[in-house]
Amino acid sequence: MTDLSTVPLSVLDLAPISQGMDAATAFHNTLDLARHAEALGYHRYWLAEHHNMPGIASAATVVLIGQVAAATERIRVGSGGVMLPNHAPLVVAEQFGTLEALYPGRIDLGIGRAPGTDQRTALALRGSAAALAAREFPQQLTELIDYFEPDETRAVRAPVAEGRRPPVWLLGSSGFSAQLAGMLGLPFSFAHHFSARSTESALRTYRQAFRPSATLAEPRVLLGVAVICAETDERARWLAGPSELAFLSLRHGRPIPLPSPEDAAAYPYTELDREFLAERASSSVVGSPKIVRTELERLLADTGADELVVTTMVHDHADRRRSYELLAGLTR
Numbered sequence: 001m002t003d004l005s006t007v008p009l010s011v012l013d014l015a016p017i018s019q020g021m022d023a024a025t026a027f028h029n030t031l032d033l034a035r036h037a038e039a040l041g042y043h044r045y046w047l048a049e050h051h052n053m054p055g056i057a058s059a060a061t062v063v064l065i066g067q068v069a070a071a072t073e074r075i076r077v078g079s080g081g082v083m084l085p086n087h088a089p090l091v092v093a094e095q096f097g098t099l100e101a102l103y104p105g106r107i108d109l110g111i112g113r114a115p116g117t118d119q120r121t122a123l124a125l126r127g128s129a130a131a132l133a134a135r136e137f138p139q140q141l142t143e144l145i146d147y148f149e150p151d152e153t154r155a156v157r158a159p160v161a162e163g164r165r166p167p168v169w170l171l172g173s174s175g176f177s178a179q180l181a182g183m184l185g186l187p188f189s190f191a192h193h194f195s196a197r198s199t200e201s202a203l204r205t206y207r208q209a210f211r212p213s214a215t216l217a218e219p220r221v222l223l224g225v226a227v228i229c230a231e232t233d234e235r236a237r238w239l240a241g242p243s244e245l246a247f248l249s250l251r252h253g254r255p256i257p258l259p260s261p262e263d264a265a266a267y268p269y270t271e272l273d274r275e276f277l278a279e280r281a282s283s284s285v286v287g288s289p290k291i292v293r294t295e296l297e298r299l300l301a302d303t304g305a306d307e308l309v310v311t312t313m314v315h316d317h318a319d320r321r322r323s324y325e326l327l328a329g330l331t332r
Helices: 023-040 061-071 089-102 119-126 137-146 175-184 196-209 233-251 261-266 271-281 289-303 317-329
Strands: 009-013 044-047 076-079 107-112 168-172 188-191 221-229 284-287 307-311
Touching (some): 044 061, 044 107, 044 307, 061 076, 061 089, 089 107, 137 168, 137 175, 168 175, 233 261, 233 271, 233 284, 284 289, 289 317
Parallel strands (some): 009 044, 107 168, 188 221
């Protein structure tokens, strides 16, 4: 079984908004957690992109990346990820070229193809129904990467980005993204916390499809995992209640801020609700440090992942800080 201390650990932050909190507080918590994660020795700090969700403040991802990079000194900062179909490739290249110029050697560009929201909001972001189709994604990704290469013959250029290409990661939760990442010779970040059943098959597809590129000689896998760590198993399960109820509400089409553990415990779950949450719980790692270590090392052994990026969604910021503290302690 792979020793947890042998792989880099990173943070995936959605800037959660808890019940009774506003976005400004969520952003303050993000900056605090980023500084804390850097002090704890985490390798990367990635910000997500979600829209029209009352429980998630990470919508203007590039703005948050700049703020986190400015508030820290060493930790890598990036997107987990930018949902490329929501944006013009030229604009993304200019944004990340600017970030790389300001914080050289510290920026990651993680790219995804999901909308990061519902279909109506995706339409508002993209401006047309035709833009909702995913079939243009490989061309969009290639166009984006090309903007980082100097080319005086190109009619449209991104001078601020030329020669400033940050590491580009392809994010995904399916075989499509896995195969594309392999074919392009890109590092691949798989959302195990979204699609645990597909993890092993997607990683197999990625490794089989991988072709070495100018930036990557061998496959590299970063696995996204939902983790809640507390001093006891009982405490961790109590803290997990809000994220379970928030995800259930999202599934029912009624996204909500993260409720309190008390409200989550008092919710009148149906039998179908409990079956759904039990299945989802199988993709999360919740427990005391001993349980978390065992589960994460088993996951590493099963997947051969090179890195882990951890998302922790709990109601209170102090509990989130403590979860990352306990997790970092397992690597020493």
